[in-house]
Amino acid sequence: MHDLQDLVRPDASVEWRLRRRHHYLDLEALRKLTKQRAEAISRRDSLRAALNKVSRTMAERPDARTPEDMAAAKGLKESIREAEVSQRAAEAQLDAALLAIPNVPSDEAPDGGPEDPPVEVQSWGRAPAFHFEPRDHVELASSAGILDLQRASKLSGARFAVFRGAGAALERALVSFFLDLHTKEHHYSEHSVPYLVNPQSMTGTGQLPKFTEDLFATQVAGRSLYLIPTAEVPLVNLYAREMIDADALPLGLTAHTACFRAEAGSYGRDTRGVIRLHQFSKVELVRFCLRSEATAQLELLLSHAEECLQRLDLHYRVVDLRAADLGFSARRTYDLEVWLPSQNCYREVSSVSDCGDFQARRAGIRVRRGKTKEYVATLNGSGLPIGRTIVAILEQNQRQDGSVEVPAALVRYTGFRLIKPDGTTEG
Structure with missing residues (x-):
């Protein structure tokens, strides 16, 4: 398995090194999945922060707790669960993509393949x-x-x-x-x-x-x-x-x-x-x-x-x-x-x-x-x-x-x- 950052950073040499073993890396797909995961994590964290704020407010003023506050907390919890589902789905797709990528050949490994003389x-x-x-x-x-x-x-x-x-x-x-x-x-x-x-x-x-x-x-x-x-x-x-x-x-x-x-x-x-x-x-x-x-x-x-x-x-x-x-x-x-x-x-x-x-x-x-x-x-x-x-x-x-x-x-x-x-x- 590879370090994701080694694959997607602009100056990475992994892509052309993998071509030596006739594996063509789909960097666009990897970057898209990486972005989806990051967006899901960001949304989850923002929602958690909002829920924490609502929860602190209700804890500080328990007698002034309103039905609107309760509904807001419930809605935020549901949104967090949805964001976590999206995050897990993006991570599963990303893991599957990474697991399918073979090891990078050593620079000392000769060029060519099985069709070439040993x-x-x-x-x-x-x-x-x-x-x-x-x-x-x-x-x-x-x-x-x-x-x-x-x-x-x-x-x-x-x-x-x-x-x-x-x-x-x-x-x-x-x-x-x-x-x-x-x-x-x-x-x-x-x-x-x-x-x-x-x-x-x-x-x-x-x-x-x-x-x-x-x-x-x-x-x-x-x-x-x-x-x-x-x-x-x-x-x-x-x-x-x-x-x-x-x-x-x-x-x-x-x-x-x-x-x-x-x-x-x-x-x-x-x-x-x-x-x-x-x-x-x-x-x-x-x-x-x-x-x-x-x-x-x-x-x-x-x-x-x-x-x-x-x-x-x-x-x-x-x-x-x-x-x-x-x-x-x-x-x-x-x-x-x-x-x-x-x-x-x-x-x-x-x-x-x-x-x-x-x-x-x-x-x-x-x-x-x-x-x-x-x-x-x-x-x-x-x-x-x-x-x-x-x-x-x-x-x-x-x-x-x-x-x-x-x-x-x-x-x-x-x-x-x-x-x-x-x-x-x-x-």
């Missing part, structure tokens, strides 16, 4: 060279019996998955490995959070109202709740409407959760296998810091996500997202894209984003620095999604016979180093 920052490792035609993850995992998409469809329909045997063990191993890495070495505080959150929480991180159609919602016993699309939502909102002491910053939080995304409009894109599911598992990283430290914290967060892939010896690259390709709440984003041999291309496995104070304004998260108060900066990133990481492991570590080598960093978690073509394991 801006590669760096790459790590080498793409594996095979002397055979590499199989995709669905063929490898299904033939080994460690992935069952057919039975998952029987349970829940399309775009759900069931891992079993060595596949389920690999899922569990990755969760433990990522959480150990982030808590013991990167010093994040692990949390276990709800998977269902209220609309206010979804609004705080920017999922509502923009992405209503992409969310799974529930209505039970008169309560409206949403299934989280990422642990970013509950982790950021843990501090909603709170004041954080500056000495506590930066804060690093992590959680492993299931994530739920309807992804309306993405039917037919990446729907084979486990790349784009309605339910998937992910370890999320969230950081809170002073706004002046956000750029450095973004680089730190990126290094934490990268280390996950490096420890697993998976070839990947880092892409600096262009301004028109940024997520709604982000001002700067790095994508980590892992190499998939079957597709002969890179695919996103993690996004690491600096949201500035955009989410903090929506959620009311501030920091106290001496006698001053300001909004914090929030950052988030995947560290990492479990399903997509398994896809990369299967495809980059496959052998000609259909077996798959388990990354050395995971062996102590899995108890095996090889998944054989029949789904059995070897030690």
Whole structure:
């Protein structure tokens, strides 16, 4: 969310900066709503002052109180109620307009959008060279019996998955490995959070109202709740409407959760296998810091996500997202894209984003620095999604016979180093 004055003042640069992400701000509409609210507030205050004057007069001369005085007081009260209704209506329209405006891109975010070539920052490792035609993850995992998409469809329909045997063990191993890495070495505080959150929480991180159609919602016993699309939502909102002491910053939080995304409009894109599911598992990283430290914290967060892939010896690259390709709440984003041999291309496995104070304004998260108060900066990133990481492991570590080598960093978690073509394991 934005500071209204930053948007409507004559010398504001927000309008043309938002155009970099192909969002065109209707300043005339914002100024009109601002004027309506100001007029309603002014009218309410004037009426209150008049009512106070009449009330004082009647209090000073109770014996001389006339029917005209009583009628005047009653009429003023009714007019005040009408002015308050107008004020609330103007404020609701203004809030709705502000909530629909995305974050302003960082000046460091490259120009352009998804139609332009990616801006590669760096790459790590080498793409594996095979002397055979590499199989995709669905063929490898299904033939080994460690992935069952057919039975998952029987349970829940399309775009759900069931891992079993060595596949389920690999899922569990990755969760433990990522959480150990982030808590013991990167010093994040692990949390276990709800998977269902209220609309206010979804609004705080920017999922509502923009992405209503992409969310799974529930209505039970008169309560409206949403299934989280990422642990970013509950982790950021843990501090909603709170004041954080500056000495506590930066804060690093992590959680492993299931994530739920309807992804309306993405039917037919990446729907084979486990790349784009309605339910998937992910370890999320969230950081809170002073706004002046956000750029450095973004680089730190990126290094934490990268280390996950490096420890697993998976070839990947880092892409600096262009301004028109940024997520709604982000001002700067790095994508980590892992190499998939079957597709002969890179695919996103993690996004690491600096949201500035955009989410903090929506959620009311501030920091106290001496006698001053300001909004914090929030950052988030995947560290990492479990399903997509398994896809990369299967495809980059496959052998000609259909077996798959388990990354050395995971062996102590899995108890095996090889998944054989029949789904059995070897030690």
